[in-house]
Amino acid sequence: MILLQAPLLLIYLQEVFKAELSFSTFKSSGTSTGKICTLGTVLSILAPALATKSPDCGGILSPSGLSYLAEVSKQHAETILVQDLMAPRVSDLLLGSPKPIRKQIDSVKVVDLSLSLMPDDRLRLSIDADLRITTSPSTSKVVRLSILADLHVERNPEGNLELTASACKPIMEEMQSTEETESKSPSLEVDKEVDINKICLEVSKLLILPNERLASLTAQFPVTPSCQLQYLPLAAPMISEQGITVSLQTAFLVAGMALPLPISPTPFTMPEAASTGPSHLTLALSEHYYTSLFFAMERVGAFNMTISSPLTTATMAQKITQIGSLFQEDLPVMLTVMFRSSPRVALEEGKATLKLFLTVHAGVGSSAFQNFLSMSVDMSAGLLLSVTDVKMMISAAVIEDMELSLAASDVGPMPAALLEKLFLSTIREEMLAQMNAVLSEGIYLPHVSNFIYTDVNVIIHKDYVLIPCNLKLQPKTGGKIMVG
Numbered sequence: 001m002i003l004l005q006a007p008l009l010l011i012y013l014q015e016v017f018k019a020e021l022s023f024s025t026f027k028s029s030g031t032s033t034g035k036i037c038t039l040g041t042v043l044s045i046l047a048p049a050l051a052t053k054s055p056d057c058g059g060i061l062s063p064s065g066l067s068y069l070a071e072v073s074k075q076h077a078e079t080i081l082v083q084d085l086m087a088p089r090v091s092d093l094l095l096g097s098p099k100p101i102r103k104q105i106d107s108v109k110v111v112d113l114s115l116s117l118m119p120d121d122r123l124r125l126s127i128d129a130d131l132r133i134t135t136s137p138s139t140s141k142v143v144r145l146s147i148l149a150d151l152h153v154e155r156n157p158e159g160n161l162e163l164t165a166s167a168c169k170p171i172m173e174e175m176q177s178t179e180e181t182e183s184k185s186p187s188l189e190v191d192k193e194v195d196i197n198k199i200c201l202e203v204s205k206l207l208i209l210p211n212e213r214l215a216s217l218t219a220q221f222p223v224t225p226s227c228q229l230q231y232l233p234l235a236a237p238m239i240s241e242q243g244i245t246v247s248l249q250t251a252f253l254v255a256g257m258a259l260p261l262p263i264s265p266t267p268f269t270m271p272e273a274a275s276t277g278p279s280h281l282t283l284a285l286s287e288h289y290y291t292s293l294f295f296a297m298e299r300v301g302a303f304n305m306t307i308s309s310p311l312t313t314a315t316m317a318q319k320i321t322q323i324g325s326l327f328q329e330d331l332p333v334m335l336t337v338m339f340r341s342s343p344r345v346a347l348e349e350g351k352a353t354l355k356l357f358l359t360v361h362a363g364v365g366s367s368a369f370q371n372f373l374s375m376s377v378d379m380s381a382g383l384l385l386s387v388t389d390v391k392m393m394i395s396a397a398v399i400e401d402m403e404l405s406l407a408a409s410d411v412g413p414m415p416a417a418l419l420e421k422l423f424l425s426t427i428r429e430e431m432l433a434q435m436n437a438v439l440s441e442g443i444y445l446p447h448v449s450n451f452i453y454t455d456v457n458v459i460i461h462k463d464y465v466l467i468p469c470n471l472k473l474q475p476k477t478g479g480k481i482m483v484g
Helices: 006-024 032-049 063-086 187-193 196-201 211-218 287-299 313-317 321-326 416-439
Strands: 057-061 104-118 122-136 139-155 161-177 220-224 227-233 238-240 243-254 281-286 305-312 332-348 351-364 370-388 391-409 451-454 459-461 464-473
Touching (some): 057 063, 063 104, 063 122, 063 196, 139 196, 161 196, 161 211, 211 227, 220 287, 281 287, 305 313, 313 321, 332 416, 332 459, 351 391, 351 416, 370 416, 370 464, 391 416
Antiparallel strands (some): 057 281, 122 139, 139 161, 220 227, 227 243, 281 464, 332 351, 351 370, 451 464, 459 464
C-alpha cells in the first residue's frame, strides 16, 4: 500500500464528511445518524493509511520472452555499434590531415545476440559482431568482436527498474584478411582500432530495452479525467530458471497524490501457474487489484449517474396516490445513483463478478433535484475481460442478481414488489449502459513503451487473473517508434 499522506488525508476526510452530511440530511431531520456514519467512514479509512506496501499484480518474463527481446535487439544493437565504432575519433581529425590516420571500419554486422538466465539474479548478454576494416586502399580484413556481459535488473532510488552491467568482457579476433603476405594482426593491434572500453561502459544500451524504456513501466496512465494509475515495483525483479519475476503495487492518484485503498485480506504472491507455458510474458492480477480499481473509480465519482426514467409523476400517482398531492403538474421522474458502500470484485474459476451497493433516489428536477423516495439497491454483474494492445477491456455483461428495498420515503410505505415493477428494469439497463461507457476506454496494464501484447489469453482463477501473451515491438513510423 502507498502510505497515506497527511494533506491527502485531510482533503479526503473533508470530501467524505461533505458526502456523508449530504446523505444523512437527504431525508433526516436529525444529525446524530449523519455524525455516526461520518465517524464510521473516518475510522474505516484510517486503517488503510497505516498499511505497509504489498504487491497486487506482477508478471513473469519467460525464457521465450527473453529470446524475443534478444531477437528484436539485433538490429538495434547493430545501429548503436555503427554509431559508436564508425564515428570518427577526435584524434583522426587532426588539423591539416587529408584523411584519418587510423584504419577505417567500413561496416558492422551483428551476427548473433542472445540473453540467458543465470544464477544469482543475473542475465548473460552475448553479442557477436563482424567488423570489416580497410587497412589500405587494396586490403581489408574482417574482425569478430565478441562481447560477454553480465547484467542485473535493479530498482533505483527513484523507484524505476534499470539494467546495470556487473562484468563485461570484449574479445577481438581476426576472421579473414586480404593481406596474404602479412600474418594476422595480434589482438592488441586490433583493439587499437576499436574503442572497446566505450562499448563496455554502456553495454546495456545495446538492448532494445534501455533504461528509459524500463522507466516507462512506472509512468502514470489515465483511468478517468481526474484519476491516474501507476504501477510501482516494490523490489528488484527475481531472476530464476523460470524467467524474470516483477512484483508491482498499483497506485491510483488524484492531483498527483495516492488515494488510500482498501487493505488486501491476503498478501498476493505470483501464482505458480504464471511460470509455465510457452508465452513470452504472463501477467497476474489479483482480486484485490480489481477491487481497488473499482474502489478508486467510485471514489472519484466515475460511476455517479443520473438516469432518465420513463415514468412521470402522473403515471406514478396511479400507483402511489401520495405523489399526486406532492406534485400538481406532471413532471418527468429522474433517478440519481450513489454508492452507499464501495464496490467489490469476486473472482472464481472462469468467472468475475462485480458487486455494487447503491442508493438510488427518485425525484424530479434536474438543476434542483427534489427526491420523494430512496431505495437501497444491491446488484451483481458478470464482468467480461479481454486485452487490446496494452489495455485491459472490462465490460459489465449481465445483471446476475438485483435486490431493491425502500430506504426512505415521503410518499408512504411501498412494497419491494412495487419498487421492482416501477424501477428495476430502468436501473438495470441504464446502470449497465453508463458503467460500460465509463469502462469503454480500457485500463492500461503494466507494460513498457513501444511494445504491445498479442496472442492474449485471459484466464480467470479463484482470487486472481492470468494473462499469458506474447510481445510485439511496434514498427517505426516517421522515424519514431510508436508507443504502445
